[in-house]
Amino acid sequence: MTIDKQQFHWERLMLDSECMMLDDQDMAEEWIVRVEGKEYGPADIETLREWKREGRLLPENEARKAGADLWSAAAAIPGLFNVGPIASASVPRPTQPPLETRHRSFGQILVETLQIYRKGFFRFLGLTLLVLLPSLVSQAMTAVAQTGRSSDADVRVLAAGAFALLMFVLSTVMWPVYIAGIQIVTAEIAGGRRSGLVAALNEAVRFWPRVAALCIFVYGVFFLLIVFGLVIAAMALAGGSSLLLILFALGLLFLQVWMFGRFFVNVLFWQQFAVLENAAFIDSLRDSRNLAHSGRDLPWFKRPLWRGAFIASLWFAFVLAVTLVSEWTTFHHYFDQLMTTQDPQALLQRLTEAQQARGFDVSAFVLNLVQKILQPLLGIAFVVLYLDSKIHLER
Template sequence: MPDEWFVRVDGKEYGPVDIKTLREWRAEGRLIPGNELRKTDETDWRDAAQFVEIFAEPRIPDAATNELFRRRTVFEIVRDSFGIYARGFLSFFCLALIAAVPSLVVKLALAFFNTPARENVNVQAMLPAACAMISFIALLLTWPVFLAGVQFATSDIVGGRAVSFRDVLQRAVNIWRRMATLSAVVYGSYIFWTVPLLVILSITRAEPSAILLLLTLLALAVQVYMVGRLFINFLFWQQSAAISGLDGVTALQESKELARSRREAPMFERPIFRGALLASLWLLVFLTLSVAIELPFLLIRIQGITSIEEATALVQKLVNAPAPDATTIATYVLNSLVHALLRPLLGISFVLLYFDAKARR
């Protein structure tokens, strides 16, 4: 009789199931190395990763065997990020579109929305607001899938495995709850430390004074400090959750420990500074391309304007327009397309940085 196993996840037991079912669960992302297994004729639970008959990787060339946890320089991380992106471009771009489309719809819907007078409230007037709300909810639902998908696709390519968008998407959906919970914690922490500054800025704007200005500068300094600490602590939360299969506090703890590792090493060999450098380079490219997209449309708009009064009138016209014109819509669409193309690159580079940090640990 073939061996059968019980699976324990969060204290709940499932089974008994055979090895074929376990391998299917593993492929679907339902069984991860951190889950516990035991054979039906045993009493001790062990991590699923210890069962090589279930978690044995497909045979790949020797050159790729040690590719996963390998040390890389910053240049190699950037170079390999582009190479990985090129190899799995279709999968990465489709993953990016999952989040980019709802984001674009939110922008367009809000651009078409104008707060109606109370007596003019009707279904047609509120349709853009409803569309924006639905799209925003869709964005919240799809964002964790996009994040997890980039991690899985990158690790597959680095490990020498073929990437299938359908397979990556299925695995990402299977860990949606874990990624969504951690997303709420991570992004919520950033928002929490931004709100006080916004409140103080609004007060200062209403009643400017030397004391309030000093308070604003102090709040800004505290926010910069806290955002820096959050960036360090959350540096690898996506990789810990998706690739290592860690949940909640465990994922955040590994992220913090990896980010703060190698303190005795030279500056640009530490994960903290490498992460900051990679994020800065990506942001620089992002802003440069955004300006490059906006500039031609801006030049078209200001063609023929010869005075400040004419420029002011143009701005007022755009602000008070009941709906965006074709130029504005084209700008939104192109910006969203460029953002969708760039987003996976940052995720890929951080996966490689994660592997590098694990290799150097």
């Protein structure tokens, strides 16, 4: 046997052994493929190769590992469309396969949001308790203070007020950790990775200074815009029958609504860029604005801007419904008093007495608690929307 034949023989043996090792490794994994919106599987690598030979599976079809949520191109499955060095010469292998080859529909974003929330429920609940527990403890202390004896009622009320202020400060301090934790846990679950709550908290604490600064800026601007709107409303009421002042107030109100909507769009994805991209303060705001205004080649209802507005509208509608249901009796009583009482001072006194006589409302407390527990859904939905929007931006 010549040297060339020996070399060819050894190269062939090495190639066969590599393929066998690859086959043994792939046999332990099962995949789910999605073709024209329908999912098939789980299937092992041999079944996938058979589908490929039959022309039922193409490299651009979507695929994911069984038990994972992250979709990629079928071309990225090891050993399926690109086996060994011989195949790599004819079929170029992408250096970094895309996370998703096609846009999720709005319904798919909502479904994936619910799936992620279900899989990480206890981790999301733990993050929620960071900001919810101080509020619950404060309400409990206030209820205890109101049931005290009249002799020491003032001391109890003062102590309850101081404790409530302390709990409010604690909840505010933990809010940036909560925001960062939602981003981290959602990204971990969406990527098919699992990490505990403690690990997520340790990671979230690192982002506290940046997220806290962004919270102060973003929420501060929203607060000022709301105050601006209230000032405009007060101006319109004070104007009375002055047509010129009413028109001026309407013009300012239009400006306030435009500024509010514009700012809302620009900061749509600041949380995701600040945490998931580890972007700096200014970069988070700039990248958020760029991503929100991307997708101009898509239909308007598929653009990140409108999808984000739809998601926020759904959540605010849910919050409004919960608030109306929990406070319906109070609103109804306020309306009756407003229609029957002409004296403003007497009206205020009656409303105050009614609020004190109402005491602790269990049904309202439970509904508000459910709302807080479900609140991570909003953050999860925006992370899923962010991941989906980034695909189109990077293509």
